Amino acid sequence: MFALVGAAVGSFLNVCICRIPEDLSIVFPPSRCPHCGHPIRFYDNIPLVSYLLLGGKCRDCREKISPRYPLVEFITAIFAGLLFWKYGLTPAYPVMFLFVCTLIVITFIDLDHQIIPHILTLSGIPIFAVLAVVFLGLTFIDAFLGIMIGAGTLYFVAVYYEALTGREGMGGGDVNLLAMLGAFLGWKALLFILLVSSLLGAVVGVALVVGKGKDMRYAVPFGPFLCAAAVLHLFFGELLNGLFFSLPG
Ligand SMILES: [Zn+2]
DSSP states (O other), X not given: OXXXXXXHHHHHHHHHHHHGXXXXXXXXXXXXXXXXXXXXXXXXXXXXXXXXXXXTXXXXXXXXXXXXXXXXXXXXXXXXXXXXXXXXXXXXXXXXXXXXXXXXXHHHHHHHXXXXXXXXXXXXXXXXXXXXXXXXXXXXXXXXXXXXHHHHHHHHHHHHHHHHHSSOOSOHHHHHHHHHHHHHHOTHHHHHHHHHHHHHHHHHHHHHHHHHOOOTTSOOOSHHHHHHHHHHHHHHHHHHHHHHOOOOO
């Protein structure tokens, strides 16, 4: 049941992913076919199901609908289910789900445009810090240090990388994103997130170079790896922290 609700939320996340980078309203107008502009009928707007019934094509112009739409709905449905399984009907559940939804939107916007909109991260920092302190038992100090260390670490990485290579590797969006992750998960999660995201980024980077012959300097956006690491931390953080990093406290 929660996965079904998740698929519907995913449908809304698709709207956010398309419209936030364009500075458009996310509530109005209703969804249209990006190809022919025809408004999408309510019965063609059922998450996942409509895509299958329509055979992945617009009812009006028969143009292919990007499989990205059902993919985002599917991912959101999966996480709605997994988070319910982990947290049950507790106040932590909607808070965690909101956090993961924000990361899904950030991931796909960064993949599409290589930007992470400040409106998401800069409003996310105070909102997620407060939610984590009120509902998840994070201490205020943990959240505060998470913001400071999160922003600070990537800021210095960005500055030094640019000084050494003369190329911009890390954008301000990544800095704000790590600050938001620190605000919500606390500063102790940052080491895990940085290690895991770098590792994932390196693996995918090498795979792109070897598999597709991409230039090593081909910029792979880093935001999706930060988001993936944060989600892995939600599910496995305690376990791995216990195994590898015996951080005090
Ligand atoms: Zn169309």
